[in-house]
Amino acid sequence: MSDVYPFLAVRDVDAAVAFYTQAFGAIEEGERVRASDGPQVAVLSIAGHRLGVATEAPDLGTPSPETLGATTVRISLDVDDPDALAAQAVTAGAREMFAVADQPYGMRQGRVVDPFGHHWLIGRPL
Numbered sequence: 001m002s003d004v005y006p007f008l009a010v011r012d013v014d015a016a017v018a019f020y021t022q023a024f025g026a027i028e029e030g031e032r033v034r035a036s037d038g039p040q041v042a043v044l045s046i047a048g049h050r051l052g053v054a055t056e057a058p059d060l061g062t063p064s065p066e067t068l069g070a071t072t073v074r075i076s077l078d079v080d081d082p083d084a085l086a087a088q089a090v091t092a093g094a095r096e097m098f099a100v101a102d103q104p105y106g107m108r109q110g111r112v113v114d115p116f117g118h119h120w121l122i123g124r125p126l
Contacts, residue, residue: 006075007052009064010116013040016053019115020044023092024077024085026051046077065117074111076121086110086122094120102126 010016013032020026026044033041039055056064065071079085082100089112090096100110100122109123 003050005050005052006073007041007054008116008118009056009062010053011056011064011066012116013042013053013055016114016116017042017044019092019094020046020051020053023089023094023114047079051075068117071117071119074119074121076123078124079122080124082108082110082122082124086112089114089120089122 008016017026017028017032021028021044024046026046029043029045029050039057041052041054044051044053054062056062056067058067077085086096086100093115094112097111097113097119100108103109103123106126107123108126109121112120112122114120
């Protein structure tokens with residue numbers, strides 16, 4: 001195995017790439033794959049870590065959280081300044097689920113929900 005990275009299902013890949021760029025400083029890697037009937041796949045890099053974003057495909061068992069009405073995965077970002085990054089994500093359009101604060105499990109951490117329903121834990125060890 002040489003790599004492992006998540007793929008997020010979204011309704012609107014263009015909007016997701018724009019959000020992740022603004023909120024987390026993501027950089028799109030390579031060319032986006034675009035099917036003639038609309039679905040897209042983009043690969044992003046956040047601080048050197050890859051993340052895929054693809055058009056949801058409920059018929060293939062990969063609905064987006066928007067369609068599902070829930071998510072089963074939380075994505076964790078460990079950063080030097082979680083307060084600033086969480087604020088940046090909220091400014092870009094995320095909703096704060098809980099504010100960044102010192103947590104009893106040894107993290108300064110908070111959680112935001114992006115406009116596509118994905119949950120992001122943003123923190124650093126205390």
